[in-house]
Structure formats: C-alpha cells, structure tokens
Amino acid sequence: MALDECLACGGGHLKEVADLGESPVLTGALFDDRATARAAACGQMLLGACVECGHVQNLAFDPDRVQYDVTYDNSLHFSGTFQQYAEELAAHLVDDLGVRGKRVVEIGSGKGDFLRSIAALGGNTGTGYDPTVETSTDIPGVRLVRDYFRPDDQAEPYDLLVCRHVLEHLDDPASLLRNLSASAPPGALHYFEVPAAEFNFGPDGLWDCIYPHVSYFSRGSLAALIGRCGFEITDIRPAFHGQFIAVEARAGNDAAAVRAGSETILDLVERFAERHERAVRRWRAEVARLRADGAFVAVWGAGSKGVNFLNAVDPTGRVPAVDINPRKWGRFLPWGGHQVIGPMDLVGRSPAQIIVTNPVYTDEIRRTVQGLGVAAEMAIA
Numbered sequence: 001m002a003l004d005e006c007l008a009c010g011g012g013h014l015k016e017v018a019d020l021g022e023s024p025v026l027t028g029a030l031f032d033d034r035a036t037a038r039a040a041a042c043g044q045m046l047l048g049a050c051v052e053c054g055h056v057q058n059l060a061f062d063p064d065r066v067q068y069d070v071t072y073d074n075s076l077h078f079s080g081t082f083q084q085y086a087e088e089l090a091a092h093l094v095d096d097l098g099v100r101g102k103r104v105v106e107i108g109s110g111k112g113d114f115l116r117s118i119a120a121l122g123g124n125t126g127t128g129y130d131p132t133v134e135t136s137t138d139i140p141g142v143r144l145v146r147d148y149f150r151p152d153d154q155a156e157p158y159d160l161l162v163c164r165h166v167l168e169h170l171d172d173p174a175s176l177l178r179n180l181s182a183s184a185p186p187g188a189l190h191y192f193e194v195p196a197a198e199f200n201f202g203p204d205g206l207w208d209c210i211y212p213h214v215s216y217f218s219r220g221s222l223a224a225l226i227g228r229c230g231f232e233i234t235d236i237r238p239a240f241h242g243q244f245i246a247v248e249a250r251a252g253n254d255a256a257a258v259r260a261g262s263e264t265i266l267d268l269v270e271r272f273a274e275r276h277e278r279a280v281r282r283w284r285a286e287v288a289r290l291r292a293d294g295a296f297v298a299v300w301g302a303g304s305k306g307v308n309f310l311n312a313v314d315p316t317g318r319v320p321a322v323d324i325n326p327r328k329w330g331r332f333l334p335w336g337g338h339q340v341i342g343p344m345d346l347v348g349r350s351p352a353q354i355i356v357t358n359p360v361y362t363d364e365i366r367r368t369v370q371g372l373g374v375a376a377e378m379a380i381a
C-alpha cells in the first residue's frame with residue numbers, strides 16, 4: 001500500500017503538515033539495560049493530512065521496521081481510570097447491545113484484560129488474537145492465540161468482534177476491514193476503537209504521535225474508512241474523555257458514509273507542529289532548570305506519551321519514568337534509555353516535580369502520591 005494514498009478514504013491528495021523527526025519504532029518496548037535501550041531502532045515521523053477526509057498518516061512509515069513480539073507491553077489495565085472505562089464499555093456491550101452467552105473474538109487482545117471483563121459480565125466466551133501475547137491464561141472462558149486474526153471462510157465464527165487500538169497500526173487497514181466484512185457471520189456486531197485525532201492534535205494532546213501509529217483517525221476519516229469497506233455504521237462516538245473514537249458496525253452497505261468535518265481537523269493539525277516545538281522548548285528549559293538546582297524530577301507514565309515526552313525534553317535520559325505496572329520496573333525505555341521506577345521509589349527522594357503526560361490520570365496519580373506521603377508539585381505536560 002503506497003503511503004501517498006489516504007489510508008482512510010483512498011484519496012490521493014495528501015499534504016505534508018508536520019516533520020516530527022526521528023522516533024523509536026516501538027514505544028512500547030522495554031529493555032533490560034540502558035545501553036541497549038539507547039540503541040533502539042528509530043524511524044522518521046513525517047505527517048501528512050488528506051485534504052478530502054482529514055485523515056493524518058505518517059508518510060515515512062515503514063511497516064517492516066515495526067515487529068511486534070512478546071517483549072511489547074502496552075497494557076493500560078493497571079490504571080484504575082482505564083480499567084473503569086474498559087468495564088463500562090464491556091457493560092455497555094452486554095447490557096445495551098445484548099452480548100450475553102455469545103462468542104467474542106478480539107483482534108489485538110493483549111493479555112486478555114478486556115475479554116476477561118466481557119466474559120465475566122455477560123457469560124460470554126472469548127478468543128483473543130495477538131502476536132505479542134503469551135498463550136497461557138487462567139481467564140475463565142477465554143483463550144488466547146499468539147497470532148494475527150485472519151478473516152476468511154475458515155475463521156472462527158463470532159457474534160461480537162472487538163478490535164481496539166489496532167487499525168491505527170496497520171499500513172493497509174482497508175484490507176483487514178474488507179476481509180472482515182466479507183466473511184462476517186450474519187448479524188455479527190463489530191466494535192472498533194482508535195485514538196482520536198481530534199484529541200491528539202487538539203489543545204490537550206501533544207505527545208501522542210508515535211511511530212507504531214501510521215494513522216491518526218478523526219471521526220470523519222474513520223467513518224470514511226469503515227464505510228467504504230463494507231460496513232454499516234450503527235454508532236460512532238467519542239470515548240474515554242474524548243481521547244478515543246468508538247464505532248459499532250455490522251457488515252452491510254453504508255450509504256451514509258460520512259465525509260464531513262475535515263476542515264476542523266486540518267486546521268488543528270496545521271497548527272500542531274509549531275505548538276509541539278514550542279512545548280518541547282519550554283519543557284527542556286524547565287527540566288534543565290530544576291535539575292540544575294539539584295532537584296529530583298520524574299515523569300509519570302512509561303506508556304507511549306511518557307516515552308515521547310521524555311525523548312523530546314530529556315534526550316540524555318536522566319529523568320526517570322514512574323509507572324504502576326510492575327512488569328516495567330527497573331527496565332529502560334527506548335532511545336532515551338530512561339529508567340522506569342515504581343511509585344514506592346519516590347518515597348524518601350522528595351521529588352520537586354512530577355510531570356503528568358496524560359491529564360486524565362491526574363487525580364489517580366495525586367491520590368497515589370499522597371498515599372505514599374510524598375509531597376510533590378504536579379505539572380501537566
């Protein structure tokens with residue numbers, strides 16, 4: 001698939017909007033030592049926007065550079081805030097859409113956290129496909145397959161197909177969606193979720209452009225993609241505080257596939273590059289100032305936003321990232337080689353400032369920090 005074509009609507013008029021330089025190809029990767037982390041592979045981030053549907057994609061993306069394997073850990077389920085959102089979504093599918101005693105297939109299931117919720121809430125059975133997953137699981141009713149889901153006539157039948165945070169990683173999402181709609185069991189429901197470009201490029205988003213994401217979908221571009229691939233969209237809405245877009249669809253013809261709203265997103269994206277550069281300059285100066293005073297500074301969150309922020313503002317890799325996921329503790333983040341520490345490690349170190357890269361988690365982080373008896377100023381990046 002040539003990246004000079006819009007991955008969402010198929011249009012051929014893409015406009016270069018931001019050159020974000022080099023970025024680690026796998027922001028979710030963790031390394032056992034600093035030297036290996038600092039040698040992590042990087043790729044070019046050159047964003048282009050489709051003037052027809054407002055879709056944004058990395059024109060320099062090379063799919064061969066992104067190999068997902070079991071060292072990839074992007075689970076957000078250690079956060080109570082995120083877990084609550086996932087539970088509410090599972091409850092919506094079970095209670096409002098009648099997914100009870102049904103067969104659920106999830107593409108990109110990770111370690112099966114979402115399948116666990118929907119299996120428990122609705123007495124459903126689930127199969128999760130993910131090339132990064134260990135297949136042994138003790139989740140009742142759930143089976144994990146370490147592979148990609150390949151939709152065709154032989155594929156596992158389902159009543160609900162869940163595909164969260166996958167489409168933005170694919171260099172040809174239309175191909176997967178066309179195969180899905182062509183082989184979908186009659187009446188089966190499909191739930192798609194992606195990060196929202198409206199948030200990523202909006203006033204509260206700065207650190208969300210990462211190499212594994214070839215696409216940045218807005219509501220208009222996601223509807224254009226799903227609608228042209230043989231699906232009828234029954235609902236499309238913002239989710240998770242506007243940070244995601246959720247779509248429910250069934251195989252069918254979508255006569256009303258939306259092609260609206262591209263002006264707003266194009267406007268946001270065009271201002272993004274300058275805003276990003278200003279923020280990087282400001283934070284570099286702030287972190288350097290605090291560290292020159294001998295203060296201890298930490299960034300909260302070793303997820304993609306944290307990695308992105310740290311690599312941009314602290315390229316020497318001296319500021320640690322605090323994360324509540326114990327699997328990450330003591331390990332190192334790609335490119336900058338920033339070390340991941342646990343919240344407990346803040347005790348006794350009197351941080352002057354804790355920088356929060358996702359404002360949605362601020363209350364949760366504040367409670368955790370206060371619970372540890374650590375007094376630190378919280379700053380939102």
Ligand SMILES: [Zn+2]
Pocket residue numbers: 006007008009010011050051052053054055221
């Ligand atoms: Zn387009």
